[in-house]
Every structure is written in structure tokens, then in C-alpha cells.
Amino acid sequence: MFDAFFRALGRSRETRETESHSDDVRTDGGVADPAMAGEAEASSSSVLDSEFVQSLPFWGPPALLVGLFVYGAVAWNVLISLTDWSGLGQPEYENFDLSVYSQMLNDLLDPTSNFFVATRNTVALLVAFTVITLLLGLLLAILVDQGVRFENTFRTIYLLPMSLSFVVTAIFWSWMYNPSIGLINETLRTVGLGAFTQAWLSNPQFKLGAVIFALMWQFSGYAMIVYLAGLQAIPNEQYEAARTDGASTFRMYRRVVVPQLRSSTTSAAVVLMVFALKAFDFLFVMFGPNPGPSTDILSVMMFREAFMSTNWAYGSGIATVLFLMALGVIAPYLYRQYQRGEL
Amino acid sequence: MSSNSGSWSESVNLRRVSVYGVLVVMVAFYLAPLETGLMTAFKTQNAFFSTTPFAPPPADGVTVQPWAAALDRLGPGVVNSLLFAVPATMLSALFGSMAAYGMTNLNWKYQVGVLSLFVAGVFIPYQSVLVPLTRFWSMVDVASLLAFIPPLADRAGLIELGVTHAAYGIPICTVLFRGYYLSLDDEMLEAARLDGASPARIYRKIVLPLSKPMFAVTLIYQFTNIWNDLLFALVLVSDPSNAPVTIALNTLKGSMVQQYNVQMAGAFIAALPTLVIYVLFGEQFAKGVAGET
Numbered sequence: 174m175f176d177a178f179f180r181a182l183g184r185s186r187e188t189r190e191t192e193s194h195s196d197d198v199r200t201d202g203g204v205a206d207p208a209m210a211g212e213a214e215a216s217s218s219s220v221l222d223s224e225f226v227q228s229l230p231f232w233g234p235p236a237l238l239v240g241l242f243v244y245g246a247v248a249w250n251v252l253i254s255l256t257d258w259s260g261l262g263q264p265e266y267e268n269f270d271l272s273v274y275s276q277m278l279n280d281l282l283d284p285t286s287n288f289f290v291a292t293r294n295t296v297a298l299l300v301a302f303t304v305i306t307l308l309l310g311l312l313l314a315i316l317v318d319q320g321v322r323f324e325n326t327f328r329t330i331y332l333l334p335m336s337l338s339f340v341v342t343a344i345f346w347s348w349m350y351n352p353s354i355g356l357i358n359e360t361l362r363t364v365g366l367g368a369f370t371q372a373w374l375s376n377p378q379f380k381l382g383a384v385i386f387a388l389m390w391q392f393s394g395y396a397m398i399v400y401l402a403g404l405q406a407i408p409n410e411q412y413e414a415a416r417t418d419g420a421s422t423f424r425m426y427r428r429v430v431v432p433q434l435r436s437s438t439t440s441a442a443v444v445l446m447v448f449a450l451k452a453f454d455f456l457f458v459m460f461g462p463n464p465g466p467s468t469d470i471l472s473v474m475m476f477r478e479a480f481m482s483t484n485w486a487y488g489s490g491i492a493t494v495l496f497l498m499a500l501g502v503i504a505p506y507l508y509r510q511y512q513r514g515e516l
Numbered sequence: 517m518s519s520n521s522g523s524w525s526e527s528v529n530l531r532r533v534s535v536y537g538v539l540v541v542m543v544a545f546y547l548a549p550l551e552t553g554l555m556t557a558f559k560t561q562n563a564f565f566s567t568t569p570f571a572p573p574p575a576d577g578v579t580v581q582p583w584a585a586a587l588d589r590l591g592p593g594v595v596n597s598l599l600f601a602v603p604a605t606m607l608s609a610l611f612g613s614m615a616a617y618g619m620t621n622l623n624w625k626y627q628v629g630v631l632s633l634f635v636a637g638v639f640i641p642y643q644s645v646l647v648p649l650t651r652f653w654s655m656v657d658v659a660s661l662l663a664f665i666p667p668l669a670d671r672a673g674l675i676e677l678g679v680t681h682a683a684y685g686i687p688i689c690t691v692l693f694r695g696y697y698l699s700l701d702d703e704m705l706e707a708a709r710l711d712g713a714s715p716a717r718i719y720r721k722i723v724l725p726l727s728k729p730m731f732a733v734t735l736i737y738q739f740t741n742i743w744n745d746l747l748f749a750l751v752l753v754s755d756p757s758n759a760p761v762t763i764a765l766n767t768l769k770g771s772m773v774q775q776y777n778v779q780m781a782g783a784f785i786a787a788l789p790t791l792v793i794y795v796l797f798g799e800q801f802a803k804g805v806a807g808e809t
Contacts, residue, residue, distance in 0.1 A: 231715070231719065242684065444639075491643075
């Protein structure tokens with residue numbers, strides 16, 4: 174990959190000059206480009222090179238920015254995690270070791286350590302949030318797809334929370350969950366379920382569940398949109414065929430429709446799982462940098478370790494773990510997309 | 517058969533009624549937090565302690581004072597957010613369009629490899645770049661680089677935030693534009709190419725004008741994302757006078773713990789730009805959301 178890149182870079186100066194020159198000519202009178210005419214006769218590899226060079230001004234600058242800010246920063250983060258940088262000084266890139274990671278491995282064996290607790294909560298959030306959001310999204314999509322009136326209005330309302338900042342929704346839900354006068358407990362009392370009222374955000378048993386419920390509220394509209402696209406791609410004849418076979422609605426969805434939504438499920442699940450890994454804003458606004466053992470997750474712990482306790486190397490280590498978890502989710506997905514030629 | 521059809525249409529009606537019933541209940545579920553928030557924002561302290569959250573304010577408990585208090589606290593934040601979110605949105609949309617064109621309508625070896633890096637970039641957790649990002653911006657000291665233009669130097673934090681958001685927005689914008697450029701008519705581009713038009717000219721004269729609807733989608737979706745973000749602002753902006761609205765709102769929540777009416781008014785003020793955009797351009801926003809997969 175790289176030698177082709179450099180070969181092309183070596184040629185780029187000359188070709189770019191003729192390119193810009195011939196561009197001028199054509200703007201004036203549409204004179205055929207000699208370089209282009211020659212290109213047709215040239216061997217296929219130089220055609221590839223030339224198209225590569227001509228495409229470079231378009232994707233080059235964005236790729237440079239992404240390379241620097243995204244991948245460069247990820248690599249730098251791994252490097253920092255190998256130092257022992259902490260406190261207010263500068264990192265010293267001299268003695269690299271894996272002490273941060275061996276500490277994490279040790280912590281994983283200790284169920285009372287912060288890292289163990291945060292990892293457990295992250296996985297619980299990831300699984301529970303993804304599953305219930307997908308289920309609610311599927312239900313909404315099926316309902317909206319029944320050819321109902323005001324379909325667009327329903328869709329717009331269900332997707333609306335996605336347009337709000339987590340800072341905003343965390344404030345709304347702190348109010349909803351208020352133990353004495355919040356809407357959740359008020360509603361429970363009104364319908365005679367007063368026994369089920371809770372201090373949702375301070376009782377360790379319900380804290381994480383309350384967060385997951387609120388996040389489900391915010392994201393199920395997204396899952397609905399993805400499933401709707403999947404549903405609309407299923408040919409109408411299949412519904413009719415199932416109907417004439419006398420299948421009940423439930424059976425039809427279970428046997429005919431849901432299996433065909435597999436790719437919608439996969440892609441929505443990838444997005445939701447990756448979101449769960451980086452969920453930060455919502456928890457931070459609701460609980461601050463220290464949500465306590467029942468709700469602490471890796472992304473909040475990373476921020477706390479690095480930016481509050483100035484344990485930079487350790488914070489970077491947690492960040493690397495989060496990156497690897499995200500990679501574990503997206504790499505198989507991207508590979509499959511690539512295999513099916515959908516990339 | 518005919519005796520059957522009566523009960524059949526009856527069951528169909530029952531089914532439709534229950535479908536609408538569930539849909540309406542779900543509307544209540546999705547709007548309840550906003551509705552209670554809006555009602556609470558118009559209530560006095562006494563009124564929201566004594567009334568049901570979703571009930572409208574009682575006659576003696578109506579006030580707009582929470583809105584004034586919240587606006588007072590959030591006003592500068594709204595201005596700051598606009599200052600960096602608008603340019604950052606436009607930059608990432610433009611770069612996204614260019615990158616998508618260079619990797620979709622032009623063909624070169626290994627482009628799948630580079631493209632995968634762009635697509636994967638959509639999913640990378642911000643956490644995995646936060647520490648290097650703060651290192652980077654303390655080494656590239658925007659404030660002293662721009663010291664000769666004091667108005668810009670004072671806004672250094674916002675410039676850093678804008679550049680960072682622009683860079684991190686490129687992957688999703690590229691993915692959105694690529695989906696659209698794949699559907700462009702290849703024959704038309706090929707014809708232009710045979711006429712001797714260079715890729716740059718084809719982009720300027722054909723692709724860019726055709727991209728308007730996709731620019732609408734990308735700008736709307738990306739503006740919402742950037743406006744709503746808290747994490748980057750939290751680690752990059754140290755000067756409180758440069759704090760964007762999400763930071764200001766979080767601070768307001770922390771300092772007015774019991775004043776739910778002011779908190780709610782503040783939440784609506786911070787959400788207003790994205791809410792207005794969503795109500796006006798919901799269709800484009802939905803396309804942006806769906807494009808993420």
C-alpha cells in the first residue's frame with residue numbers, strides 16, 4: 174500500500190502542474206487534454222496512478238485531518254498509557270512499560286476495585302441498553318409501518334429526543350425521577366402503585382436501570398428509523414403470501430419479517446453498542462464525575478482518573494481499553510460489509 | 517364466507533384501534549419529559565412543589581422569571597456555541613463531500629483501505645483521544661499564535677474546539693456523502709470525463725451543485741451533534757468566558773439544585789436551536805441519523 178502511495182507522491186508534482194494547466198485550457202475552449210488522451214493508451218497501472226493523483230486533492234486534506242486527530246491521537250494515547258505520567262508535569266517518553274495494564278488485570282480479579290466495577294457496569298449498560306432499545310425500536314417501526322394516518326408525525330415525535338443534547342435530557346430526567354415530586358413517582362402513586370415508588374437516582378439498586386431507561390427513551394427513535402428502512406425494503410408480496418397461508422400477524426412477523434431485518438438489527442446494534450461504550454455526557458450531568466459504584470462506567474472513570482485525579486497514564490490506559498472494545502464491535506461489522514461489497 | 521367477513525372486519529377494526537392506542541400512548545411517553553419540563557419552567561417555586569409536574573401552572577403560580585434567570589446565565593454560552601459550531605459544521609461538511617467524491621467517483625487502488633479508516637472513524641470513542649488532544653492543544657498554543665489579533669486570541673478555546681469538532685465530524689460526513697454519491701448517475705460523469713473535464717471541474721460543475729440536498733442533511737445533522745456535545749468542551753475550554761452552552765447549562769444545574777423551574781427553562785434555551793431545526797427539517801435529520809449505519 175505504501176510504496177504505491179509514495180510512487181504516486183513522487184509523480185504528483187509534475188502531473189499536478191500539467192493538470193492545473195490543462196484545466197485552464199479546457200475552461201476556455203474545451204481543448205482535449207493530451208495527458209488524458211495518452212492515459213487511455215497507457216498501461217492500466219499508470220491509469221490507476223493517475224486517477225489516484227487526481228483524487229488526492231479531494232480526499233488528501235480530510236484524510237490528513239482524520240489521520241492526525243483521530244488515528245494519530247489514538248496512537249499517542251496508547252503511547253501515553255505506556256508511560257508513568259501523572260500529576261502536573263509533562264509526560265516523559267522514555268521508560269515504557271505495561272504497568273498500567275498489569276494494574277488493570279489485577280483489578281479485574283478484585284470485585285471491589287473501581288476498574289472491575291466500572292467494567293461490569295459498562296458491559297451491563299451495553300447489553301441491556303442495546304437489547305431494550307432495539308426491541309422498542311422494532312415495536313415502534315412495526316406500528317408506524319401499519320399504514321397509519323399521521324405516520325410522519327408519529328415518526329417525528331419518536332425521533333425527537335435524538336435531537337436533544339444529553340445535558341438537556343439528563344436535566345429532564347433528573348426532574349422526572351425526583352423521588353418526592355417527579356412525574357414517575359407521581360404517576361405510580363396516581364395509578365395505585367405507590368408501593369413501587371423509589372428514589373430512582375440515589376438507590377444503588379435502581380440507578381443504572383434508571384439511566385438505561387432514560388437512554389432507551391432517547392435512542393429508540395433511532396432504532397425505529399433503521400428498522401423502518403428495513404421493513405420498507407421487504408416486498409409486499411411476502412406479506413400477502415403469508416396472509417393467504419393463513420398465518421397470524423404475530424406469526425407472520427416472527428417467521429417472515431423479523432428474520433429479514435437481520436442486517437438492520439446488526440447495524441443498529443453496532444451503533445448502539447458503541448454509543449454505550451462512550452456514553453459520558455448523560456451520566457456526567459446527572460451524577461457528576463463520581464457516580465458511585467452502582468453506576469460508574471469506564472468512560473466516566475477515564476475522565477475522572479485523567480482530568481480530575483491527573484493519573485494521565487492510567488486514564489489513557491482505560492481509554493485504550495475503550496478503544497479496543499469499540500474496535501471489537503466494529504471490526505467484524507466492517508469486515509462483513511467489505512465482504513458483501515457494501516463498503 | 518360472507519358471515520365470516522363481518523367478524524373479520526370487526527377484528528381488523530379492533531386491531532387498528534389498538535395500533536392507534538399504542539401509538540398515542542408512546543407519543544405521551546416520548547413527550548412527557550418535555551411537557552413536564554415546559555410546564556415546570558413557567559411555575560413559581562411554590563407552584564412546582566405543590567402541583568403535579570405535567571399540570572399547567574395554577575393561576576397564581578405563573579411566572580416567566582425562570583426564563584429570565586436562565587437566559588441571563590446561558591446567553592453568553594449560546595453565543596459561544598454558535599461561534600464555533602457553525603464554522604465547524606460547514607468545514608466538516610465540505611471536507612466530507614470532498615473526501616467522499618475522491619473515494620467514490622474516482623477509482624484508485626487501496627481506496628477501500630482508506631475508506632475503511634474513515635468509516636471506522638465514525639465509531640471511535642472520544643475518550644480514546646482526549647488526553648493527547650489536550651496535550652496537542654497545549655503544544656499548539658492558539659492564543660499566542662494569534663496574539664497579534666486580540667479578538668481571536670481571546671477566543672482561542674473556541675477555535676480549538678471548532679477545529680477539533682470539524683476534524684471529528686469528517687468521518688460521518690464522508691459516510692453520508694458517499695451513500696449519496698454512489699447513487700449519482702455514472703454515465704453523466706463518464707460523459708463529462710470523455711469531454712475532457714478534469715475531476716476538479718466535474719466536482720465543481722456537476723457533483724457540487726447536485727449535492728445540495730445532501731449538504732442540507734449533513735449540515736443539519738452535524739450542527740446538532742456539535743451543538744449538543746459536552747465532553748470536548750469540558751476538556752478543551754478552560755476560560756469560563758468561552759464556555760459553550762452545554763457547559764453553562766451543566767454549571768447552572770449544579771448551582772441551582774432545587775430550582776427545577778430555572779433548570780427546565782435553561783434546558784429549553786440550550787435545546788432551542790436544535791429543536792427548531794428538528795421541527796423544520798426533521799426529514800433531513802432522520803436521513804442523517806439513518807446514514808450512520
